[in-house]
Amino acid sequence: MFGIMDKIKPRIKAAATSEAACGLHCIKANNITVRKGRQLIIDKINLHIHCGKITVLIGRNGAGKSTLIKAILGEIKHEGSIEFTDLRNRTVENLSIGYVPQYINLGKNTPMSVYDLFASYISNAPAFMYKSKKIYQRVKEQLAIFDAEDLIDKRACDLSGGELQRLLLSIAVTPIPNLLLLDEPVSGIDRNGRQLFYQNIAKLKSNYDLAMIIVSHDFDFVRKYADHVILLDKVIVKEGTPEEVLSSEDFQMVFG
Amino acid sequence: MNTVYKIIESILPFSWTEYNFMKNALLAIIIISPMFGSMGTMIVNNKMAFFSDALGHSALTGVAIGAIFGISDVNLSMLIFAVVFALLLNRIKRKKTVSSDTVISVFASLSMAIGLVVLSRGGNFAKYSALLVGDILSISWDEIGYLLIIFIVSLLFWLFCFNKLNAISINETLAKSKNIRVALLEDLFSVLIAVIVMSSVRWIGILIINALLILPAAASRNMASNVREYHLFSVIISLFSGICGLIISFYAGFAAGPTIVIIAALIFFATLLLSLILRHN
Numbered sequence: 001m002f003g004i005m006d007k008i009k010p011r012i013k014a015a016a017t018s019e020a021a022c023g024l025h026c027i028k029a030n031n032i033t034v035r036k037g038r039q040l041i042i043d044k045i046n047l048h049i050h051c052g053k054i055t056v057l058i059g060r061n062g063a064g065k066s067t068l069i070k071a072i073l074g075e076i077k078h079e080g081s082i083e084f085t086d087l088r089n090r091t092v093e094n095l096s097i098g099y100v101p102q103y104i105n106l107g108k109n110t111p112m113s114v115y116d117l118f119a120s121y122i123s124n125a126p127a128f129m130y131k132s133k134k135i136y137q138r139v140k141e142q143l144a145i146f147d148a149e150d151l152i153d154k155r156a157c158d159l160s161g162g163e164l165q166r167l168l169l170s171i172a173v174t175p176i177p178n179l180l181l182l183d184e185p186v187s188g189i190d191r192n193g194r195q196l197f198y199q200n201i202a203k204l205k206s207n208y209d210l211a212m213i214i215v216s217h218d219f220d221f222v223r224k225y226a227d228h229v230i231l232l233d234k235v236i237v238k239e240g241t242p243e244e245v246l247s248s249e250d251f252q253m254v255f256g
Numbered sequence: 257m258n259t260v261y262k263i264i265e266s267i268l269p270f271s272w273t274e275y276n277f278m279k280n281a282l283l284a285i286i287i288i289s290p291m292f293g294s295m296g297t298m299i300v301n302n303k304m305a306f307f308s309d310a311l312g313h314s315a316l317t318g319v320a321i322g323a324i325f326g327i328s329d330v331n332l333s334m335l336i337f338a339v340v341f342a343l344l345l346n347r348i349k350r351k352k353t354v355s356s357d358t359v360i361s362v363f364a365s366l367s368m369a370i371g372l373v374v375l376s377r378g379g380n381f382a383k384y385s386a387l388l389v390g391d392i393l394s395i396s397w398d399e400i401g402y403l404l405i406i407f408i409v410s411l412l413f414w415l416f417c418f419n420k421l422n423a424i425s426i427n428e429t430l431a432k433s434k435n436i437r438v439a440l441l442e443d444l445f446s447v448l449i450a451v452i453v454m455s456s457v458r459w460i461g462i463l464i465i466n467a468l469l470i471l472p473a474a475a476s477r478n479m480a481s482n483v484r485e486y487h488l489f490s491v492i493i494s495l496f497s498g499i500c501g502l503i504i505s506f507y508a509g510f511a512a513g514p515t516i517v518i519i520a521a522l523i524f525f526a527t528l529l530l531s532l533i534l535r536h537n
Binding site for chain 1 (some may be wrong): 294297301303414415416418419420422423425426427428429430431432433434476477478480481482483484485486487
């Protein structure tokens with residue numbers, strides 16, 4: 001395992017365009033509320049997140065985890081505000097958000113290579129006309145961060161769950177966002193794939209200047225990698241370090 | 257006009273190119289098929305076959321509205337109705353309260369029924385029956401000009417927006433996180449489908465126009481492995497079946513539209529068989 005890490009590390013440095021986390025970028029979500037008709041889906045959620053930290057959202061099905069992610073993304077209507085501040089010079093900046101979805105819509109036998117899929121998100125050079133050498137190189141570099149550069153000419157619909165996840169992770173960090181949102185990223189992935197994925201997350205955390213919010217049901221992962229855990233059930237039921245939350249009575253009530 | 261005719265005659269010195277209506281039909285096919293071939297790839301990817309079918313059927317209502325309000329240019333009333341129809345369907349689809357194929361079906365049936373009711377007043381639907389199977393031999397020089405304009409517009413749209421549409425098709429939320437304007441592009445794409453379907457429906461026919469959008473792309477999927485091949489094969493299959501269909505229909509006395517569709521369908525089955533054989537080896 002250490003062998004792999006040694007091989008990857010220099011590549012990360014080569015591909016990196018931003019410095020490691022400084023801890024001085026701060027994302028604040030104030031009173032995020034989402035309604036569906038008259039029903040409250042999530043109610044007055046407050047988040048305070050620093051770059052270089054992993055925040056994990058846990059909760060039962062229908063607790064509003066995905067809704068909160070989508071509200072932060074601005075995909076669904078919500079009340080409340082999201083601020084992004086650089087504490088070094090106290091300026092409010094535009095927050096750039098990366099997103100790793102749970103699944104993609106790609107029918108069986110869809111004629112689309114990994115390059116085509118990737119290029120669609122990061123370039124305007126029409127993928128149906130020609131393959132741009134510059135973009136091809138860029139895609140390859142970005143895939144290499146997660147050791148996935150060999151996938152570039154494969155058909156995207158033929159990828160395994162783990163390979164697809166690495167592809168989506170590469171897309172989400174091109175360019176490096178301030179905040180990375182991952183919605184149950186390891187559902188449907190085998191044990192080995194999961195281990196690799198968690199290592200990749202850890203790598204991102206130590207090499208790039210970004211904060212992460214991850215929706216997860218994998219409590220081993222939570223114990224090992226999370227800096228902050230939020231137990232959600234319409235409101236924030238409990239939050240704190242992994243030990244605090246996982247040993248709390250509230251946690252036992254939901255998952256016990 | 258005459259120079260174009262002369263060029264066609266010198267390249268294709270056959271008995272069918274002696275007639276001007278056949279030359280016009282050939283030109284129309286050469287403009288329409290690549291458009292349908294390339295738009296079809298995205299329609300198949302997005303599983304929008306039902307949507308484009310409904311749009312085709314809405315042509316009847318467009319003609320009916322033209323008849324009621326006495327609009328002399330049927331093309332115009334068809335086009336306006338189809339664009340409104342497409343945008344309306346998108347709005348309802350986004351509400352996500354009813355499954356989208358149910359919504360499309362309800363609106364398609366309703367609009368077709370309204371069209372049929374209005375046009376069959378006094379029992380003279382017969383004069384509109386050409387709309388159902390289409391009549392490419394009646395296309396005029398001016399109308400080819402309109403087709404050419406639409407061709408150029410859709411080519412430009414495709415060059416500038418294909419990547420974004422593809423990104424939306426794979427995952428909307430992911431596209432949104434990359435600052436792609438999802439709703440706007442979806443609407444533009446739907447309007448474009450409405451425009452190309454309406455500009456061609458009188459020549460190809462309401463009943464079969466959707467086949468021309470779907471079949472070349474579906475056949476191409478059997479062979480292609482990336483979006484470039486997907487487009488190229490689809491356009492070639494579309495052009496090939498269009499031109500062959502036209503020639504065969506001339507000599508055999510069939511309607512051109514259905515002949516084109518049959519050829520495209522045969523190509524689909526041939527490529528399907530080929531891909532099955534290749535996969536087993």
